Amino acid sequence: MDSTFSALRINPHRLQSNFAALSAIGATPEGGVNRPALNTAHLEARQWFRQRAMEAGLDFRVDSAGNHSALLTCTDPAAPTLLLGSHLDSVPNGGRFDGALGVLAALEVLCTVKDFGLTLPVNLEAIDFTDEEGTLVGLLGSAALAGHLTPQDLQSPRGGRDALLDGLACAGLTETGLLAARRDPATLAGYLELHIEQGPRLIQVGADIGVVTAIVGIASHRLAFTGRADHAGTTPMPDRLDAAQGAAAFTLAVRQMVMDEFPECVANVGALHLEPGAFNIVPARAVLALECRSADPSIFDPLEAALLERARLEAERFGLGLEIEFLGKHAPAPMSALAQQAITEAAEALDLRHIPLASGAGHDAQSLAPLCPAGMIFVPSVGGASHAPREFTEWQDCINGANVLLHAALRIGLHIS
Numbered sequence: 001m002d003s004t005f006s007a008l009r010i011n012p013h014r015l016q017s018n019f020a021a022l023s024a025i026g027a028t029p030e031g032g033v034n035r036p037a038l039n040t041a042h043l044e045a046r047q048w049f050r051q052r053a054m055e056a057g058l059d060f061r062v063d064s065a066g067n068h069s070a071l072l073t074c075t076d077p078a079a080p081t082l083l084l085g086s087h088l089d090s091v092p093n094g095g096r097f098d099g100a101l102g103v104l105a106a107l108e109v110l111c112t113v114k115d116f117g118l119t120l121p122v123n124l125e126a127i128d129f130t131d132e133e134g135t136l137v138g139l140l141g142s143a144a145l146a147g148h149l150t151p152q153d154l155q156s157p158r159g160g161r162d163a164l165l166d167g168l169a170c171a172g173l174t175e176t177g178l179l180a181a182r183r184d185p186a187t188l189a190g191y192l193e194l195h196i197e198q199g200p201r202l203i204q205v206g207a208d209i210g211v212v213t214a215i216v217g218i219a220s221h222r223l224a225f226t227g228r229a230d231h232a233g234t235t236p237m238p239d240r241l242d243a244a245q246g247a248a249a250f251t252l253a254v255r256q257m258v259m260d261e262f263p264e265c266v267a268n269v270g271a272l273h274l275e276p277g278a279f280n281i282v283p284a285r286a287v288l289a290l291e292c293r294s295a296d297p298s299i300f301d302p303l304e305a306a307l308l309e310r311a312r313l314e315a316e317r318f319g320l321g322l323e324i325e326f327l328g329k330h331a332p333a334p335m336s337a338l339a340q341q342a343i344t345e346a347a348e349a350l351d352l353r354h355i356p357l358a359s360g361a362g363h364d365a366q367s368l369a370p371l372c373p374a375g376m377i378f379v380p381s382v383g384g385a386s387h388a389p390r391e392f393t394e395w396q397d398c399i400n401g402a403n404v405l406l407h408a409a410l411r412i413g414l415h416i417s
Contacts, residue, residue, distance in 0.1 A: 148367060
């Protein structure tokens with residue numbers, strides 16, 4: 001890379017000041033943030049992002065999917081755009097770093113390039129995607145931008161149809177707008193995302209930077225084991241069609257089956273509801289939330305199929321019915337060789353220790369991967385904690401990640417020319 005750029009660094013004081021200001025929006029007493037997509041705090045955070053970008057002399061736009069973007073345009077009207085970003089929404093009672101660090105680092109890259117008066121052959125865009133966390137629809141904004149969002153996704157969203165409609169109304173968005181937000185891939189030079197690892201691997205091996213090789217595929221289903229309500233005191237145990245037994249047996253089987261047959265994968269039963277839900281009534285219905293993940297495309301579909309077949313077997317074993325509702329699926333997404341090379345070279349130029357690793361969590365980068373060169377930069381998570389107020393990354397690691405994002409962006413921008 002040109003020596004003009006080699007000494008370039010982000011402004012760590014400005015980044016930290018912005019981080020502190022953003023962390024105060026939706027702050028919780030435990031030290032985290034509560035900014036589920038399109039709630040009051042999330043909308044306030046997006047307004048803060050707009051104000052901060054405009055104060056920095058950047059252009060700003062909001063697309064029809066509600067994605068918020070700060071823009072630094074170059075002089076060539078035909079130039080493609082290099083997207084940098086993440087998301088400002090959080091899980092309920094989540095942490096300060098997840099998503100937010102990536103948006104603020106992207107904003108800082110634009111400010112740094114502008115401060116130094118650099119001219120690049122690409123436009124730079126710092127983007128905050130709508131509802132990455134899936135409060136309403138997982139990866140909503142990035143899927144809309146990529147053109148992957150379908151009417152069916154909006155009819156049966158993971159968070160419920162009523163919640164989606166209420167959220168869209170609060171943000172002034174429409175379903176028609178969501179489905180019309182697609183960008184032409186020819187206008188995109190690439191996408192880079194800085195994110196905390198949300199796991200322990202970087203700290204375990206003493207690495208500063210993770211160069212993400214792939215993002216896991218995620219499949220979600222709602223399963224309902226159906227039996228018969230009976231008196232819990234007078235119905236003999238062998239005569240019961242107890243829906244809870246099928247659900248419990250399946251939940252235990254999931255863990256062992258994945259560990260034995262799919263050791264590189266994970267699965268989770270994250271919610272369980274029994275009906276009628278009384279002390280003295282045998283449960284007639286047990287509804288659970290099932291999710292599975294794999295970074296390997298050749299294993300992902302067999303994993304999903306094996307889990308659903310095991311649910312059928314457990315239902316049959318206890319004489320129960322089984323209802324399966326498909327809630328959504330994101331295929332495993334390999335990161336581009338160009339992006340991985342740019343991130344690796346940036347880390348080496350900054351004398352930072354780096355390792356390749358797959359992401360066990362879903363990210364907006366997987367929506368962009370089929371459209372343009374997409375890559376992710378991980379920085380260490382203390383204790384591997386995330387989606388909780390104790391989520392924490394040392395500030396020097398945040399600075400390191402932002403500088404890698406800057407230099408990787410410069411490498412991709414100059415490569416495009």
